[in-house]
Amino acid sequence: MRVATLILLALLAVVHAELWFGKGGLPRVWSLGEQVTALQQANEAASLRNDQLAAEVRDLKEGLEMVEERARLELGMLKPDELYVHLSREAAQAASVSQPAATGQVTTP
Template structure:
C-alpha cells in the first residue's frame, strides 16, 4: 500500500512539473496570451491609423479644399491678394 502511495505522489509531482514548466505548459500559455494581447493592441492602433488615412484620402479625392489646405500647410501656398504673415516664437533660454 505504501508503494502505491509513493508512486502516486511521484506521478503527481511529475505531472505538476509538466503542467507548470514543460513545453506547452502553463508558463507558455501565459506568455502566448500576453503576446496575443499585445498583438491585438498593436492591431487596434494600426486600424485607427488606417481609418484616419482612409478618411484623409477620401477627403483629398472628393474636393480641392483639402488639397488647398495641405498646400497651405506644407508648401506655403498664398493666393493672389493674400498677405503672408509669419510669427516667430520668442526664444527662451534655459
C-alpha cells in the same frame, strides 16, 4: 501497499509538474497572453492609421470636386475642351422676349 502509494504519488507529482511548468505550462501561457495583448494594441494602432488614411483619401476625392466647382463659379475656370458662355440678366431677358416661338406664341408682322 505503501510502495504503490508512493509510486503513484510520485507519478502524480511528475504529471502536475509537467502541466504547470512544462511546454504548455503557466509560464508559456503567460508569455503568449502578453504577446496577444501586444499584437492587439498594434492592430488597434494600425486600424486607427487606416481610418485616417481612408479619411484623407475621401477628402482628396471629394475636395477636388468642391475646389473645381468653386473655381468654375467664382473664377470662371474651364477644362481644356470646354467653352465658356456668359449671359447677363439683361441679355437673358432680351433673348426670352425676342424668341416668342420658344414659348409657343407666334407673332405676325
